[in-house]
Amino acid sequence: MSAETVLFDAPGPRARRRHLVLTILGVVIALGVLWLVLTKMASANQLEGYMWSPFVTDPEVWTQYLLPGLWETLKAAVLSVIFAGIFGILFGMGRLSANRWIRWLSGGVVEFFRSVPVLLMMIFFFFGWFADAAWLPNEYAPLFGVVLALTLYNGSVIAELVRSGVHSLPKGQSEAGLSIGLSPGQTLRLIQLPQALTAMLPALVGQLVVVLKDTALGTIILYPELLTAAKTLGSAYANTVPAYLVVAVIFIVLNYTLTRVARFVESWLKRRGHTSGPLTTTEPNIVQGGAEPGEPAAAGERMVAAAAHARRARRDDEG
Amino acid sequence: MGDILGKYDILGAFWVTIQLSVLSAIGSLVLGTIVAILRVSPVRVLRLIGTAYVTIFRNTPLTLLMVFSILGMSFILGLTISDDLSRNAYWWAVIALSVYHAAFVCEALRSGVNTIPAGQAEAARSIGLTFGQSLREVLLPQAFRGAIAPLGSTLIALIKNTTVAAVVLGTAEAAGLLAQITENEGASLATFFLFAIGFVILTLPLGILFTNMSRRLAVKR
Numbered sequence: 001m002s003a004e005t006v007l008f009d010a011p012g013p014r015a016r017r018r019h020l021v022l023t024i025l026g027v028v029i030a031l032g033v034l035w036l037v038l039t040k041m042a043s044a045n046q047l048e049g050y051m052w053s054p055f056v057t058d059p060e061v062w063t064q065y066l067l068p069g070l071w072e073t074l075k076a077a078v079l080s081v082i083f084a085g086i087f088g089i090l091f092g093m094g095r096l097s098a099n100r101w102i103r104w105l106s107g108g109v110v111e112f113f114r115s116v117p118v119l120l121m122m123i124f125f126f127f128g129w130f131a132d133a134a135w136l137p138n139e140y141a142p143l144f145g146v147v148l149a150l151t152l153y154n155g156s157v158i159a160e161l162v163r164s165g166v167h168s169l170p171k172g173q174s175e176a177g178l179s180i181g182l183s184p185g186q187t188l189r190l191i192q193l194p195q196a197l198t199a200m201l202p203a204l205v206g207q208l209v210v211v212l213k214d215t216a217l218g219t220i221i222l223y224p225e226l227l228t229a230a231k232t233l234g235s236a237y238a239n240t241v242p243a244y245l246v247v248a249v250i251f252i253v254l255n256y257t258l259t260r261v262a263r264f265v266e267s268w269l270k271r272r273g274h275t276s277g278p279l280t281t282t283e284p285n286i287v288q289g290g291a292e293p294g295e296p297a298a299a300g301e302r303m304v305a306a307a308a309h310a311r312r313a314r315r316d317d318e319g
Numbered sequence: 320m321g322d323i324l325g326k327y328d329i330l331g332a333f334w335v336t337i338q339l340s341v342l343s344a345i346g347s348l349v350l351g352t353i354v355a356i357l358r359v360s361p362v363r364v365l366r367l368i369g370t371a372y373v374t375i376f377r378n379t380p381l382t383l384l385m386v387f388s389i390l391g392m393s394f395i396l397g398l399t400i401s402d403d404l405s406r407n408a409y410w411w412a413v414i415a416l417s418v419y420h421a422a423f424v425c426e427a428l429r430s431g432v433n434t435i436p437a438g439q440a441e442a443a444r445s446i447g448l449t450f451g452q453s454l455r456e457v458l459l460p461q462a463f464r465g466a467i468a469p470l471g472s473t474l475i476a477l478i479k480n481t482t483v484a485a486v487v488l489g490t491a492e493a494a495g496l497l498a499q500i501t502e503n504e505g506a507s508l509a510t511f512f513l514f515a516i517g518f519v520i521l522t523l524p525l526g527i528l529f530t531n532m533s534r535r536l537a538v539k540r
Contacts, residue, residue, distance in 0.1 A: 008361045009450065019362050026364035044396045115522045116515040117479040123498045128506025209378070216380035220486060220498075227383055234390075241395055244387045248379050255378035 041241070051239035055246060061233060069229025070250065076143060076215045076225065080150035081208055087151055088158025093193070095163045098184045106159070113156040119217050121149035126221040142223035150211055157210075161203055165196030202266035209255045209262075216251075226250065323500060323510060332496040333517050335488070339412060339481040340521075344474055346417030351424025358425060359432055369425065376422040384415040385486045405491065412484035416477065423473045431466025432458075434538070464536045471529025475522045493517065 011019060041047050054061045094106030113121075126145030130136055136144060169192055177187030219227040230247040234240030323329075357369030376384075388411040392398045400410040435458055443453035485495035497514050504510070 009444075011361065015361075022360070022362045023364045026362065026368055030364075030368055040396055040398075046395065111523075112515070112519070115475075115479070115519045115526075117482040117494065117518055119482040119485065119494045120497060120511070120514055120518070123494055124501060124506070124511045127498055127501040128511070213378070213380040216382040217483065219382060219386075227380065227386065230383075231386075241391045244383065244391055248383055248387075251380060251383065252375060252378040256374060259378075 046241045051237070051242045054237050054239070055242070061237070065229045065233040065236070066226070066247070066250070069224065069226040069247075072143075072223065072229075073212065073215045073225040076146045076150070076218060076223065077208065077212045079143075079147045080154060080211050080215075081204075083147065083151040084154035084158055084207070084211070085204065087155025088162055089193075089197075091155065091159035092162025092166075093188060095159060096166055096188055110156040110159045113152045114160070116153075118149050118153045118214055119220065121152060122146060122217055122221055125149055142218060142221050145221050146215060146218040146223050146225075149217075150214055153214075154207055154211055158200075158204065158207065161200050161207075162193075162196060165200050166192045169195055198269060201269065202262045205258060205262035205265055209258050212255060212258070213251070323504060323507075327496060327500055329493075329496065329513065329517075332491065332493045333521075335409075335491050336478070336481050336493050336517075336521070339409075339416060339484055339492075340474075340478045342413045343416035343420065343481070344477060346413060347420035347424050347473075347477065350417055350421035352428065354421055354425040355428035355432075358429055373422045373425055376419055377426070379419075381415065381419045381480055381483050382486060384419055385412065385483055388412070388415045389487045405488070408487040409491075412481075412487055416481065416484070420473060420477045420480070423476070424470065427469035427473055428462070428466050430469055431462040431464070434465035435461050461538050464533070464538050467529060467536060468533035471525065471533070474529075475525055478521050478525075479518060 009015075038047070091106045091110050094102050095110065097103050097106070122145050125148050126142060130141040130144045133141070166188070173191055173195065174187050177191040178184070182190065215223075215225050216227045218225045219231070222228070226247055230243045231240075234243040237243070354369050354372050357365045358373070360366060360369075389408060393400075393407060393411060399407050401407045439457055439461065440453060443457040448456065482492065482494035485492045485498070489495045490499045493514055497510070500510055501507075
């Protein structure tokens with residue numbers, strides 16, 4: 001059911017007139033904002049041709065600055081997601097362990113890294129350890145800082161996803177596993193985890209959006225990613241504002257595509273219909289509690305509810 | 320450890336974190352509510368504007384917004400809020416945080432609206448409530464309850480994201496101060512834990528509060 005039909009009646013003649021007025025008002029305001037931005041930029045001489053033409057005429061803008069920056073961004077993001085996946089599955093299993101101490105230990109680790117800002121970790125790992133580590137070639141230090149910080153944070157988020165994914169499977173799954181004589185550990189590994197992981201797939205792709213955006217923090221510890229590239233490009237061509245805008249568009253297109261992919265994976269999983277549980281970890285943004293910084297819903301039961309919202313939300317998302 | 324506490328204004332840095340959090344929480348709540356209203360409105364153009372806002376700001380790194388607000392908006396376009404450089408950076412940080420998190424607030428509110436089954440609105444209408452009454456008595460209370468949990472997560476994320484303001488605020492802010500201390504005094508796990516614990520203290524009670532609240536106020540279906 002779309003929000004619109006919940007909240008509003010089908011419009012009658014008066015409402016339709018009102019909608020027309022609002023439509024015109026919306027268009028006028030949107031155009032007004034656009035005009036304001038453009039005049040402001042024009043008056044600050046930011047619309048000059050020489051600032052924008054290099055993006056089309058000069059291949060060096062792309063080969064020297066933007067594409068290497070994009071490559072570093074993607075490299076850090078992909079490495080972080082791989083390591084975070086491993087970290088997340090290990091600690092997610094730890095939180096589901098039958099052993100109380102392992103459960104508490106992994107719970108503590110996960111909760112700690114989830115509540116510490118990524119930037120704080122990045123700064124500490126880089127300035128504290130990697131920047132003057134003798135065993136590490138200097139040019140790798142920022143990459144290590146970025147990847148380690150993103151791994152710990154997103155790994156903890158994924159651990160939480162694993163846990164709530166397993167919790168939201170029907171109880172019969174683990175009961176069946178135990179009753180055919182599997183140990184609790186085997187039940188977790190062979191029965192529950194595969195199902196939970198499949199159901200988690202869209203959320204994992206969604207997590208990639210979070211990681212991609214967070215690699216931009218690397219600019220603070222001198223990692224030569226896309227944002228840093230925008231900065232050097234801006235000073236080389238004296239077009240700071242256009243450079244940042246172009247980089248913003250690259251980020252938006254990239255992340256929007258990833259969100260689409262996540263949705264596609266989800267609908268594909270649903271069509272395939274192989275998981276027995278509800279697809280708990282749908283719509284990444286809502287599973288993370290609506291916040292990019294990847295705050296997953298605290299408990300499994302909330303995720304089931306969130307999944308239900310997400311399914312409804314998605315239908316009128318195009319609106 | 321003791322001399323680090325004496326030499327650097329760690330409490331002051333966390334005070335800035337709290338200020339930024341409170342101001343941007345208010346800002347993003349106001350802005351996010353407006354965008355959410357646009358997104359669930361019955362007018363197609365308004366919905367498009369809301370969707371565009373969310374798509375743009377949810378997919379842009381906050382770091383980029385921060386850097387751009389100072390370098391682009393303030394220095395090049397000349398949109399300064401205060402003549403004092405650090406005050407100017409401070410208010411631009413608040414604006415960047417508000418604008419960025421408004422997109423998530425909007426999604427949180429919208430997901431709250433979307434938890435309401437259509438039957439609720441139909442039932443309200445069929446017992447004779449007017450549009451305003453059904454909105455006030457039936458729909459909005461449920462929408463609000465459904466939005467508590469995601470709003471709480473957004474607030475926690477916002478508090479942690481205030482560290483990104485170090486890009487423009489430097490050492491006045493917790494992350495910037497940690498960078499300075501680590502560079503001057505060398506790496507010390509104790510200092511890192513001190514800062515980390517500060518954020519745990521700020522966010523953990525909020526997380527527990529919001530989880531409890533959303534559980535207690537959950538609409539039984």
